[in-house]
Amino acid sequence: MINRDGSGQRSLTSEDMTSMYPRWSPDGKWISYQARKPSEPNDSSNVFLIEAANPGMPKNIGRGSSAHWISDSSLIFWKFPNSWLLHVDGSPPQKYFEDSTFAFPVDKFILFFDNHAGKQGFFKVKKGDASDKAVKISENINSAVHDVAGKKVYMINSSNELVRLDVVTLKVEKIKGVPLGSYSSSIRPDEKEMVYSDRQTRSKLVIIENLFK
Numbered sequence: 001m002i003n004r005d006g007s008g009q010r011s012l013t014s015e016d017m018t019s020m021y022p023r024w025s026p027d028g029k030w031i032s033y034q035a036r037k038p039s040e041p042n043d044s045s046n047v048f049l050i051e052a053a054n055p056g057m058p059k060n061i062g063r064g065s066s067a068h069w070i071s072d073s074s075l076i077f078w079k080f081p082n083s084w085l086l087h088v089d090g091s092p093p094q095k096y097f098e099d100s101t102f103a104f105p106v107d108k109f110i111l112f113f114d115n116h117a118g119k120q121g122f123f124k125v126k127k128g129d130a131s132d133k134a135v136k137i138s139e140n141i142n143s144a145v146h147d148v149a150g151k152k153v154y155m156i157n158s159s160n161e162l163v164r165l166d167v168v169t170l171k172v173e174k175i176k177g178v179p180l181g182s183y184s185s186s187i188r189p190d191e192k193e194m195v196y197s198d199r200q201t202r203s204k205l206v207i208i209e210n211l212f213k
Helices: none
Strands: 020-025 030-036 046-051 059-063 065-069 074-079 082-087 094-096 102-106 108-114 121-126 137-139 142-150 151-155 164-168 171-175 185-189 193-198 202-210
Touching: 020 065, 030 065, 059 074, 059 082, 065 102, 074 102, 102 142
Parallel strands: 142 185
Antiparallel strands: 020 030, 030 046, 046 059, 065 074, 074 082, 082 094, 102 108, 108 121, 121 137, 142 151, 151 164, 164 171, 185 193, 193 202
């Protein structure tokens, strides 16, 4: 964690773990992240919580990855082959959608991917509705979601290109100037700038200004 002016840098996690994808809870009370030991396989990650105002021993709330907050006290996370609901209070995880392999919240919707034979695709459903009321968005966008800004989702499509999806109009736009294979993009809330990791020749961070002139 670090202050806006660059001061007060402090480590929140153990150096003997590979820690990734920190996310603030909506009320700013918690920071979630996923972590595993370097010697463990990629699918062995657990989801941890740290109290932002009083960091202490991280709280392990379950095996999984790609956790996204849907309220101040609960998260959706992915654990093959379903999406599950995790709770801050440590109560047992619950299956979120029986037929979902990966789900995450955007505005008033839950978006999810289904890879079952004959049902493959990317869907959206209003929060609180069952998955059988979902609307199919696309068959060609994979599950590499990078960031969310308002009602827009930034993600990698089947051609390995970064695109922006409007979950209301379902319009998809390709983001220009981003090399194929770029990773970990993060979008400013006003969508004027984006930072991403370029791993084509060497690992570096790149900022693109004026995304949509």
